[in-house]
Amino acid sequence: MIAEKTVWGTLSGIRPAKVAAKLLKSGKSTEETVETLKNEYHVASDRAKKCTLTAQKAIILRETLDPRDVALYIGIPFCKTRCAYCSFVSNNVERSFKLAEPFTDTLIKELRETAKMTERLGLRVIAIYMGGGTPTALPDENLEKILKNVQETIDFAYLREYTVEAGRPDTLTKTNLELISKHGASRICINPQTMADEVLTAIGRNHTAEDILKAARQIKQTNLALNMDIIAGLPTDTAKNFAETLDKVLKFDPENITVHTLSLKKGSRIMVNNEDIPSGKVVGEMLDYAAERLENRDYEPYYIYRQSYISGGFENTGWSKADRECLYNMCMMEELCSVLAVGGGGVTKFVSEDGSKIEREFNAKYPLEYINRTDKIEKKFAKMEENYALSI
Numbered sequence: 001m002i003a004e005k006t007v008w009g010t011l012s013g014i015r016p017a018k019v020a021a022k023l024l025k026s027g028k029s030t031e032e033t034v035e036t037l038k039n040e041y042h043v044a045s046d047r048a049k050k051c052t053l054t055a056q057k058a059i060i061l062r063e064t065l066d067p068r069d070v071a072l073y074i075g076i077p078f079c080k081t082r083c084a085y086c087s088f089v090s091n092n093v094e095r096s097f098k099l100a101e102p103f104t105d106t107l108i109k110e111l112r113e114t115a116k117m118t119e120r121l122g123l124r125v126i127a128i129y130m131g132g133g134t135p136t137a138l139p140d141e142n143l144e145k146i147l148k149n150v151q152e153t154i155d156f157a158y159l160r161e162y163t164v165e166a167g168r169p170d171t172l173t174k175t176n177l178e179l180i181s182k183h184g185a186s187r188i189c190i191n192p193q194t195m196a197d198e199v200l201t202a203i204g205r206n207h208t209a210e211d212i213l214k215a216a217r218q219i220k221q222t223n224l225a226l227n228m229d230i231i232a233g234l235p236t237d238t239a240k241n242f243a244e245t246l247d248k249v250l251k252f253d254p255e256n257i258t259v260h261t262l263s264l265k266k267g268s269r270i271m272v273n274n275e276d277i278p279s280g281k282v283v284g285e286m287l288d289y290a291a292e293r294l295e296n297r298d299y300e301p302y303y304i305y306r307q308s309y310i311s312g313g314f315e316n317t318g319w320s321k322a323d324r325e326c327l328y329n330m331c332m333m334e335e336l337c338s339v340l341a342v343g344g345g346g347v348t349k350f351v352s353e354d355g356s357k358i359e360r361e362f363n364a365k366y367p368l369e370y371i372n373r374t375d376k377i378e379k380k381f382a383k384m385e386e387n388y389a390l391s392i
Contacts, residue, residue: 009042020055075343115153147183169215170207187225232286233262280312
């Protein structure tokens with residue numbers, strides 16, 4: 001496998017496809033862009049091709065967007081437990097159950113105000129993504145309130161996609177799956193991360209691979225598109241285990257598969273305890289297997305992003321079947337349009353029409369802080385007004 005320093009060459013940013021997009025927009029052909037990435041930026045051949053392909057997809061999508069198109073992110077920072085690799089804001093529902101109700105009420109207020117402003121400013125919501133945390137970790141009555149209010153307040157006239165995360169398969173039930181489908185979602189994402197029970201135990205997941213299989217079977221009985229995420233480089237994992245994980249995921253024929261590479265994040269248990277993880281060489285073998293296997297199954301890469309301290313210096317790649325890309329992922333990762341965020345830990349990203357200017361506004365992270373810090377929400381609305389009101 002290519003050594004860490006040469007896989008992405010001199011491209012150190014988290015969005016390498018932006019470089020490829022710039023080359024394509026300058027008039028370079030696909031082949032010329034690939035060669036430039038290889039020869040001038042010293043990017044490995046397979047990454048240069050993959051990067052160029054994702055850039056082409058982003059350019060095509062961008063041409064379909066209106067200046068008033070926006071995506072909506074809904075942050076639910078609750079989870080059953082915290083995984084060993086995780087630094088996301090997530091509160092254990094059992095310990096924080098008392099916050100579920102006031103959090104829900106605060107989120108609904110913010111959602112309703114956001115909907116009013118989008119209507120007044122003439123904005124068009126084209127994609128909704130409800131993530132976290134794990135939205136399905138919420139009690140059913142709270143999840144239903146949120147889903148119902150999304151459907152009642154957001155204009156679905158321009159909506160192309162609506163995704164709900166059920167990241168932890170042990171939180172998915174017949175009841176909440178029916179609620180998600182009933183209230184207008186078009187796809188659901190479960191995150192197995194691994195299908196090896198010993199690796200699940202090592203990362204602090206309190207469920208088995210069988211629970212993942214059960215959740216996927218339930219989803220395949222609905223009309224919801226299926227996204228599934230796995231991670232290369234988890235503690236105790238091996239190239240063999242990883243290959244078996246991907247093969248088991250492929251049996252469900254999901255519309256999207258995201259292959260993440262483990263990122264070492266401050267505050268995660270892996271970092272705090274200095275846990276052993278697979279070497280960069282092994283991670284490379286995992287990613288090579290994934291790329292070959294997915295391409296042979298007619299999946300194509302449609303977005304790429306990198307993170308600080310990512311194992312082996314590699315990348316995260318979203319793969320999809322033809323015309324089944326996750327629109328929100330593309331808009332968010334390639335910064336193709338503004339993303340309005342509500343809920344705990346949500347980051348609103350205002351993207352200028354030509355993409356040259358990006359401003360961010362951060363919601364409070366933790367549930368209690370989010371409930372009490374309405375000033376942060378008000379600041380975001382003021383910025384929203386400033387960015388769009390002049391061009392009504």
